[in-house]
Amino acid sequence: MLVLVVFSKNDVFLYFSLGSEFLALISTDDSARIWNINEGDEKIECCQFSKDGTKLFLFYxxxxGDKVVAAVxxxxxxxxxxxxxxxxxxASVMSISLDGKYLAL
Known part of the structure; x- marks a missing residue:
């Protein structure tokens, strides 16, 4: 399971249930989301943010299952x-060019 949290102007709070079965995300903008930890079947192999400081990109x-995907x-x-x-x-290794144009796996 991939849980990606972006902190913005709203305060965000993360809570695990007592049995660590659920993860809840609660925000001061009145939004909430709950994940069942045990149902996730996605395995994140590699993850990096852009390096140049101007582009807000996430590479992963x-x-x-048997599918492997690279995405930006x-x-x-x-x-x-x-x-x-x-x-x-x-993938076991990831490298991104400084300009974000090239991804090597």
Whole structure:
């Protein structure tokens, strides 16, 4: 399971249930979300933010079942910019060029 939390002008609070089965995210903007920890079947392999300081991009690879995908998200809008299905092998190393144009796995 991937839980990605972006802290903005609203305060955000994370809470685990007593049995650590659920994770709740509660924000002062009156939004909330609850995840069942045991149901997640996605395995994050690698994750990096852009390095140049001007682009708010998140690069990551995720394995879900037998599918492995690399994706880039613009975290200022939470729009997925691009994704590509990879070979069935999971990624173990990730490097991103300083300008964010190239991703090496």
């Amino acid at each position: 690879t995720v394995q879900k 998200w613009d975290i200022s809008t939470w729009n997925r910019i691009k994704h590509k299905r990879l070979l069935k092998k999971p």
